[in-house]
Amino acid sequence: xxxxxxxxxxxxxxxxxxxxxxxxxxxxxxxxxxxxxxxxxxxxxxxxxxxxxxxxxxxxxxxxxxxxxxxxxxxxxxxxxxxxx
Amino acid sequence: xxxxxxxxxxxxxxxxxxxxxxxxxxxxxxxxxxxxxxxxxxxxxxxxxxxxxxxxxxxxxxxxxxxxxxxxxxxxxxxxxxxxxxxxxxxxxxxxxxxxxxxxxxxxxxxxxxxxxxxxxxxxxxxxxxxxxxxxxxxxxxxxxxxxxxxxxxxxxxxxxxxxxxxxxxxxxxxxxxxxxxxxxxxxxxxxxxxxxxxxxxxxxxxxxxxxxxxxxxxxxxxxxxxxxxxxxxxxxxxxxxxxxxxxxxxxxxxxxxxxxxxxxxxxxxxxxxxxxxxxxxxxxxxxxxxxxxxxxxxxxxxxxxxxxxxxxxxxxxxxxxxxxxxxxxxxxxxxxxxxxxxxxxxxxxxxxxxxxxxxxxxxxxxxxxxxxxxxxxxxxxxxxxxxxxxxxxxxx
Numbered sequence: 001x002x003x004x005x006x007x008x009x010x011x012x013x014x015x016x017x018x019x020x021x022x023x024x025x026x027x028x029x030x031x032x033x034x035x036x037x038x039x040x041x042x043x044x045x046x047x048x049x050x051x052x053x054x055x056x057x058x059x060x061x062x063x064x065x066x067x068x069x070x071x072x073x074x075x076x077x078x079x080x081x082x083x084x085x
Numbered sequence: 086x087x088x089x090x091x092x093x094x095x096x097x098x099x100x101x102x103x104x105x106x107x108x109x110x111x112x113x114x115x116x117x118x119x120x121x122x123x124x125x126x127x128x129x130x131x132x133x134x135x136x137x138x139x140x141x142x143x144x145x146x147x148x149x150x151x152x153x154x155x156x157x158x159x160x161x162x163x164x165x166x167x168x169x170x171x172x173x174x175x176x177x178x179x180x181x182x183x184x185x186x187x188x189x190x191x192x193x194x195x196x197x198x199x200x201x202x203x204x205x206x207x208x209x210x211x212x213x214x215x216x217x218x219x220x221x222x223x224x225x226x227x228x229x230x231x232x233x234x235x236x237x238x239x240x241x242x243x244x245x246x247x248x249x250x251x252x253x254x255x256x257x258x259x260x261x262x263x264x265x266x267x268x269x270x271x272x273x274x275x276x277x278x279x280x281x282x283x284x285x286x287x288x289x290x291x292x293x294x295x296x297x298x299x300x301x302x303x304x305x306x307x308x309x310x311x312x313x314x315x316x317x318x319x320x321x322x323x324x325x326x327x328x329x330x331x332x333x334x335x336x337x338x339x340x341x342x343x344x345x346x347x348x349x350x351x352x353x354x355x356x357x358x359x360x361x362x363x364x365x366x367x368x369x370x371x372x373x374x375x376x377x378x379x380x381x382x383x384x385x386x387x388x389x390x391x392x393x394x395x396x397x398x399x400x401x402x403x404x405x406x407x408x409x410x411x412x413x414x415x416x417x418x419x420x421x422x423x424x425x426x427x428x429x430x431x432x433x434x435x436x437x438x439x440x441x442x443x444x445x446x447x448x449x450x451x452x453x454x455x456x457x458x459x460x461x462x463x464x465x466x467x468x469x470x471x472x473x474x475x476x477x478x479x480x481x482x
Binding site: 009010011012032033034045048055084 | 474
């Protein structure tokens with residue numbers, strides 16, 4: 001990055017998360033060492049399939065036992081879990 | 086690879102000047118502000134450290150631990166000047182340098198390899214020759230790892246940690262947790278972590294991330310990432326233009342006479358050809374004191390200006406803070422503003438006035454706190470299904 005004019009930062013960048021999931025349905029059981037209390041919502045995103053960097057993610061909005069509302073996703077192409085809020 | 090240049094006790098060495106024997110006796114930098122109950126000493130010599138006196142020890146406690154402690158008056162102007170010269174020397178070998186604090190700077194070696202014969206050793210040799218004074222050099226995949234390597238290096242024997250994140254984490258694992266003091270963001274963590282029985286960086290890296298976040302918040306997470314061999318990108322500085330005017334004062338001046346000296350300095354600075362009609366955004370007023378030591382005050386103006394009268398008004402108030410009579414007065418430009426052309430419209434609209442005030446406030450915030458002080462959220466793909474593509478942070482204007 002050079003000088004203020006060329007400086008941009010994307011917001012809501014995904015950060016790698018430690019998630020243990022249920023092998024049967026892929027539902028997260030623990031996030032960052034905290035057990036999942038409730039799964040509020042789940043959705044699938046398939047985007048950019050028309051160019052060279054397609055995105056395929058299964059999102060989960062969950063509430064942990066300590067009361068945190070977290071959105072995590074499983075990268076269905078590259079693998080790995082990420083937190084996005 | 087990141088190269089870290091470390092000059093231990095830089096501020097104390099500069100303040101001691103040619104009294105090198107001071108560094109072999111118990112000595113520490115005197116508190117810089119007015120002596121109050123919570124005044125703390127600055128950097129301490131190795132002999133003083135043997136008595137348990139460290140930078141930040143309360144003055145009363147330091148004198149109780151080591152009654153023979155010599156207090157050296159701080160020399161902030163000398164430190165800034167000497168540090169600037171060293172940075173310019175490093176930049177002269179082609180390095181894009183990020184200064185962390187006086188005595189500690191980092192630069193990336195990758196872009197310099199071809200310039201200096203293709204090997205890291207030659208880059209390090211070039212840096213050592215450019216500095217022209219003993220310095221510890223460390224190389225690592227991250228800034229923090231390079232700092233850790235530099236703190237273990239000897240003057241003629243740099244420490245190189247090759248590899249990536251995993252190798253950095255392995256190297257850092259056995260090192261003491263006190264290394265976190267090398268970064269100002271994590272300096273306050275080493276003591277509580279030691280009290281909790283975590284003596285090494287490996288011990289910190291082995292903790293669950295969530296537990297560190299719960300106990301220490303964002304600071305703790307940064308320390309955790311550093312201990313695992315990860316660190317942020319380098320943010321090299323823009324080499325500044327150097328424009329200084331100085332005036333020897335024949336005798337200890339005060340009041341009206343000191344104002345006249347300032348008058349002369351401002352006029353001389355504004356008359357310099359190198360200014361090329363530009364306004365001044367931030368200046369540094371410093372003085373060499375009669376009784377030893379120096380005084381330094383950074384003055385960002387409310388708006389970039391080239392009007393000598395307004396400059397004198399702003400600087401005169403700071404000059405009143407001079408702690409002792411001065412024998413030399415210096416005025417340096419730290420940052421220029423745009424060329425002087427403050428043309429205003431005939432009828433000022435309220436919205437336009439508000440906008441210009443806001444713009445001016447942003448400029449002032451940037452002058453005081455750096456270019457990232459004011460950013461705005463810009464929606465680039467607001468309807469995107471991928472959250473990280475929706476908005477970016479960009480400079481305010």
